[in-house]
Amino acid sequence: MKPDIHPEYQVVTVTCACGASFQTRSTKGIDQVDICSECHPFYTGRQKLVDTAGRVERFRRKYAKSKKGKKAETPEASADN
Known part of the structure; x- marks a missing residue:
């Protein structure tokens, strides 16, 4: 490595918005x-369920009409065979 071109790699303290802090190494000071x-929901087990229902x-409501029409035709076609 060339001297004096790389930033100093040092131990820094990372602080979270929740107040937790931990030490790691970085070129950034703070x-x-x-x-x-x-505090992340995945790690704490307090996940919010997305309202997919x-x-x-x-x-289902949007495509119910087209789905009902296909179901009515399908049994008749299979009964003829």
């Missing part, structure tokens, strides 16, 4: 993050 493993119901 680091602040918005979310960490102490409303989207699924809306999809």
Whole structure:
């Protein structure tokens, strides 16, 4: 490595918005993050469920008419064979 061209790699303290802090190594002096493993829902087990039920119901209502028409035709076609 060439001397005096690389930034200094040092131990820094990373502070989260929730108040948790931990030490790591970085070229940046001080680091602040918005979310960490102490407050992230995936790691804490307090996950919010996304409201997909409303989207699924809306999809079913939207395509219910075309689906009913196909179901009515399908049994008749299979009965003829």
